[in-house]
Amino acid sequence: MSAHEQSFVHIASVRLLLIVWVALIFGTWLTVSASNVDLGFLNIWIGLAIATGKAVLVALYYMHLRWDKPFNAFVFLSAFFFLFLFIGFAMMDTAQYQIDLIPGYSPGMGG
Amino acid sequence: MTENAHLETDGLAVDHHFENADQQYQSAKLGMWVFLATEILFFGGLFVAYSVYRLNHPEVFIFGHHFLDKSLGALNTVILICSSLTAAWAVRAAQLKQIRMLKGMLLLTMLFAFGFLGVKAVEYNSKWKHGLLWAREYHPHVDHEEASEILITKEDFETGAVEGVVEDVTALQKVGDGVLAETETVLIEEAPAAAPAAEANRSTIAPAAEGPPGLATQGTEESSEKVIEVEPANAQTFFSIYFLMTGLHGIHVLGGIGAFMWLYLSARRGYFSTGHFTRVDMVALYWHVVDLIWIYLFLLLYLIE
């Protein structure tokens, strides 16, 4: 925007990259093991929490968001905001009209 | 732990309409982030479809996911995480003008990407063989060429080796954790010891007294009773969603491979020796999003319980 502003770029150290990698692998192991324990409805939320933790790691470190302009992060997050809005309304509505549906209706499946 | 560096802007070619390299770099970067936001919403549509069907028909998802191979899914997750590491590393290399390192990392990333597709191909192939495809092509059946995997055959019924299973089940085959039957897709599962067999969505073909041979080892020792779960109505929806999500993701992986190829060729031509690294940065950002999406796909498709 203006010439006097210094160019500023972040370079991630190898150590950081590796630490994040280890954390991600650990996260994967954790999700898989968590899915093997039956915790009822909690399973999905725990799974989502771990997955989101992994996603945040990737975004912050591999994608440099931590050092980036906050506006870039804002752009990215707003996409999720609108997605949740969409998911939320769609789930609310479809759940409500379920009782109107003819169970298992699918005449085109041939059986 | 981190190094900050000031980019050398002198000597970098700047497009005519920009004032300096920083403005150019920041523009490209903002553009990329906006593009990634559109990617999230593009995939988002499928997540909406997933959420809606899963909320309203959990049984379809419980049933369907048994046919996916968790370990292959986990393997692919690990592969993608590794590729993310190498992609991030490639950015670092480009920033530091380490061209050899950059080329190596690009090659590795592509290798991982191909590995991912390879595993995917194995998985798709198994679905294909058993007709576990999206709705219109959904015709689950036992694959007789893989005779060794067939658990029960018609003879077992006739010889009385298996009792209590409905008659039109002529062969059972295990696919992942799911079990296919010749005429109906059924799932053999542990019945909770105390719970009555006929829970609402667990209509049973028949509680086999012993459980089919060969499956006994699957269960924990305590509960010996097996329930064969009948395929719920509209089970095809799971496979439609599975193929749509992984298919669209796979196309993105292919696109990523193309982009890395382009970077690699640019690197060979010496493009990155000038200090430009924007391209590597952008492609890596894209690649990380492809990884991010997979992290969720793995959870939502493979790890349902």
Added chain:
Amino acid sequence: MTALNFVGLLLARIAMGPDPDDGSFWMPPQVSTVARSVDWLFNFILAISVFFFILIVVVMVVFVIKYRRREGQQAQSSPSHNTALEITWTVIPVIIVIVIFFFGFKGYLDMATPPANAYEILVEGQKWKWSFNYPNGYVDENLHVPVDRPVRLVMSSADVIHSLYVPAFRIKQDVVPGRYTKVWFEATEPGEYDLFCAEYCGTSHSDMLAHVIVHPPGEFEIWLEKASNFLETMTPVDAGRKLFQVRGCQQCHSMDGSAKTGPTMLGVFGRTENMADGGTITVDENYIRESILEPNARVVAGFEPVMPTYQGRLKDAEIMAIIEYLKAPAGASQEE
């Protein structure tokens, strides 16, 4: 300019003549219990709209006249914002729309909750025909209802989305394949009203019409009784003709020799047809029966296998009647 527009409106009004359906300038007649509240809200919003519209246009015209650019004259100075004023004209519309929403919501609640004692009629939409199933199993192509009695329609579709719309009742509800949608009304005036399909459904969407016949007190039951007995009271040929019309056959099959979606039924009996699979068939009773129950088992060459099955939707006696009708010489099918 505004003057010209009014002239335009006036001309349009003259061209239209008196209101053709006995309604008001804006609305068709009110024939259901909810119509009154819908129209009230419509007029309420209309009044608000007219008020703001006139306000805007008058202000605009006055400004244009008063502050018209004159030679060498500059704009006078005035503030370029005024927070109090701007907040005022933000808040006033907020209040107005809240009021509008409230009435719309209240009216909708009435429309969405049928009284418990409603008379229930099953409705099926199919391309491009309505069928109304009365509780005794009788099916008619028009909607007959008693006056002053809540009626609930439970609707489903055999193919694509349709929408049942009765302007005089101010009701509309889509009919969606794979689910049952419901709508209710209570008619307040005996008479005959239009029923439209309001969701686009293909070629004859605009001909997917029916009538709503609101019977005066006591007459509905009599009508239903008489109509239900048509298999007994009519000759098989006449009954077959009625079924052929009511059950949607004529949407696809003509009686004049022209091919529509399906082959013509003129002289179908005894005709030799080429089949899509290459064979031929001479149409007899059994083949007609099969065509009705399993239409896609054998498909006539040159046609798509789109005929819906009537398995479970036509009784045996009804199929017999249709067969009799199709066997009858052409003359029999011309007479009305």
Added chain:
Amino acid sequence: MTDATTVLTGDGQPAGPGQRDSYLNHGKGVLSWLFTLDHKRIGIMYLAVILASFFLGGVFAMFIRTELLTPGQTIMTADTYNKMFTLHGAVMIFLFIIPGIPATLGNFVLPLMLGAKDVALPRLNLASFWLWLIGASVAVASIIIGAVDTGWTFYTPYSTTTGTAVVAMTLGAFILGFSSIFTGLNFIVTIHKMRPEGMTWFRMPLFLWGIYSTAIIQVLATPVLGITLLLLIAERTLGVGIFDPALGGDPVLYQHFFWFYSHPAVYIMILPAMAIMSEVISVFSGKHIFGYRFIAWSSIAIALLSFLVWGHHMFTSGQSSLTNMIFSALTFSVAIPSAVKVFNWLATMYKGSIRLAAPMLYALSFLFLFAIGGLTGLFLGSLSTDIHLHDTYFVVAHFHYVMFGGTVIAFLAGIHYWWPKIFGRMYSERWAQVSALLIFVGFNLTFFTQFVMGSHGMPRRYYNYLERFTAYHQASTVGSFILMIGFLIMAGYLLHSLVRGERAPANPWGGATLEWETASPPPYFNFEHEMQAGDPYDLDALSWDPSIKGYVRRDPSSVLAAPRGAD
């Protein structure tokens, strides 16, 4: 910048000897246009193809109106009619009005207003144009291979079962969607990164605020259209059963998907129109815009709120009652910022010095027509009345009032406003007024009648209609012919102006935004100087200079930063 010798300018007119270098004659030949990275040329190419699309859509419209002259068959069969309104809707929406203002005027004017040399991502800009061309070709190809008869909404399961060329049309719309995304993305980046010295966010011309808000919607909503159409294509080709009930899918879910994009899309159409209004009304009233901040914020508010109301298209669809109520309530929230804008525009005229030149005539008709269109939205947003009005001609009238009376009229205002800047020529003011008047009268006759027949129960997408609606339909058809004559006159004088029009000064209207600081037509690199921005509505900084028949800045140095180095 050297003086050019005799060259052919892009629009085919010979440039006189010694004529100044401009973007029009900067490069020669078709290829120098098709592969240009210059935002101005891209804007002009867009203008050409988008007006062509409008013409195509208009031709379909005239077929529709002619067919509806009588009940039953007038000139075509039912199947043809169904294709006509589908093509009319799809062409008008996807090819014409969505890219409409941003891609043409936005492309041309936005960098100029920023005092910049180009948009931030010129290659992407060109790519977006090419995507438009490809997408439009695929869509038009669908017309040739059998056309589409689903309505522009492509509702399932009709769209999955009909035998027409749905895949081609939706694929076309899918590609056009990406073109739209890239345009929006580009504008966001440009506005963020390329504002000149002195232009803070609240010193941006309101046109930029409007385009920026539009871009937000383009970027966040259009991907959902993409996936929706992709799923629809997959539904037809593979049978994935997400939307098709025959395979266990949910057709109402399709409608959620479709309207999640298509409602915000109607604000993609109207926000740029409002953006033009803010410029034109201020300049032709000779006044500083009133309530700058409210107008700016209301654009953003409309963009964000537009994502919360899509369900108001589905009140009768089988959507649940609770959802209906929530969406109805939210719908009204969008009306507020729109109202704010209307009042602010009116206040801008107060104590002004109003010139009734063509752009202002269109601006005034916009106020008139958009008020009607917007206010009728209130009838539709309110639940109990919408049940009656849904899918009738009342809705058809509503959306033509907002899309035609709003967007198209504002587009025309913008075209007339920037025409001298774009082509360096003036048009015939007298003919412009005649055509503006015909369009205004014809439009009202065509569509006001539709409100009345709609509320009387005339359903839309009807080939055939009951006898008693005949008079309304005939009045409407007559109106549409008047409308068409208005447009033909416009096409005539605009084409004439390209060849014979009087040379335009740099600033014919007295606008204070930066695009008026450079020559008409602008030189290749837009400005001779680096620019700096002041108050974009400080019209008093300009004075009329009769010798050049244009306005000049009293103190030119107020907008000039450093002189530009050689590029």
